[in-house]
Amino acid sequence: MSIVTRFAPSPTGYLHLGHAASAMAGHDLARGAGGRFLLRLEDIDAGRCRPGFAEAILEDLAWLGLAWDGAVRVQSAHFDEYRAVLARLEAMGLLYRCFCTRAAIAAALGAPHGAEAAYPGTCRGLDPALADARAAQGEPYALRLRMDRAAAMAGRLRYHEAAEGWVEADPRPHGDVVLARKDVPASYHLCVCHDDAAQEVTHVTRGEDLRAATDVHVLLQALLGWPHPAYAHHPLIRDAAGRRLAKRDRAATLRDLRDAGATPAQIREMVSCRIGDLASL
Template identity: 70%
Template structure:
């Protein structure tokens, strides 16, 4: 999709209702695009088919419209594009950068792996399996994930990796600290890391505005972009909104949804003023 000027996006997962933290992020992306005469895109990241619900997708559209945050072009629904993500996985696999991993989360934790930014770093157990052993396990129906061979990927990536962070200049990347990250699972045909980088490139996103909790993950995203020859967007990781106790607003912790504020009689202007 061709784009001129700044292109931002808001990309929630429909696992619950939007809350003030979502409104803050969406407003930041919307304002940046509108101020520059650019485009603001809406993407629904629903690759987790066990937790995502169509009713939450509908609620996202309704809440954004109520706030007056309009978007440009059609909404991209990730679950409709698994074939595109599989093609990217196939390209990485053809270069010898992926391998099947049969280990469970419990087995990885029991191995005493060091902690990385996303939990225990995978110790590379299945990286050393021979082709025959892998084929036998797959033929037997053993579930597996596809992991990125981090050492091979870094060797294949062109030059040292970094990214432009608004207000901070260029930041160096260290994706090795994540270990061999998962790019696909049996129950989720493509991971967040793969889908988000694919879609940002496909949609021509030039500025990624998102929460600071995803700052570290940018190292992985820059690696995938470099491996695939995708363009590098600029990034702006904003602070996270918190409740009166200092805990970040999150759906899983029961953060008050926007629709509850609407039901309580607040106007869109009053909600936007809160964020």
């Protein structure tokens, strides 16, 4: 089997060391096995993504010496494909419209302001005709997955994790996840699974902050008949205070490090001890 990996950043800011770790892990795994390394831009959030950041991603990867195979896949050019997947799930009776705002969900659960809150199922039993009428009147909504029904339909789920072997997956604690919104016709969960299947990705290398989402991803893969890639979730790169690097915290970017005199070889040395041993993939 030919190995296919990918690096899939969102052009919402400049790349930092954490991105370099994921990109190098995928690149090195593919090149070491004579496989293919793909680049994908996950730009479905039009409100936050910028063309300048997309251009900067290409420049930073080239500076690091990472070459990708084929054309760059840009998610915003494939919304029709994602709508078709949603139509399949809807035909399976697995989607419903939800009109709750994030603030309303947090309030219903008594969650602190700004805290991530699991959806309590407020709109799950809403009459479909009423939901259609509200949507037709222009009321904002999200499309949620009926998790209980989806999990029962999929049955036992598991995925292969580097250095661990087969891991049991249980997506039910995630609740009825959002798969699309009125203004954004696809969610991260749906797009990443669709694109990995469409691009025939065999091995996914990414940060451990996305490991929990893998349970949802293998569920969607099972429901839609898509292959299950192997996964390697590497430790996150953290700052001196132990905080994970994040764009919102203005973590030092690769551009900052380059301007300060760092070389690609030094960047590789900085992250090499964090990306783990991928040999078991």
